[in-house]
Amino acid sequence: QVQLVESGGGLVQAGGSLRLSCAASGRTFSRYAMGWFRQAPGKEREFVAAISRSGGSTYYADSVKGRFTISRDNAKNTVYLQMNSLKPEDTAVYYCAADDMAPSAQARGYDYWGQGTQVTVSS
DSSP: EEEEEEEEEEEEEEOEEEEEEEEEEESSSOOOOEEEEEETSSSEEEEEEEESSSSEEEEEEEETTTEEEEEEETTOOOOOOOEOOOOGOOOOOEEEEEESSOSSOGGGGGSOOOHHHHHHHOO
């Protein structure tokens, strides 16, 4: 079992930045590929970014490529999502998730989920 707790969300103006954190507890964090997903009101949950167990490989949705950066610190059991040049369309609840296999853009592949953190970008 892995418990995930996101933090760092908030209200920011368009063009601003936020850094989300996801702290993991339970089983060995480095065993898991990690992903970030988001869900806006009335929309389905969508993939944002993913990172391999070692952090050596990262993957991004086209909509955030070049603006968001996913990273992890296995010593701190934490995965991060640095979000720059934020746009109003980035407004959503952001979730981190853990996958005991390879990083994936498919939500159904993830085994554990956090409770989410709200990100609101004003225009």
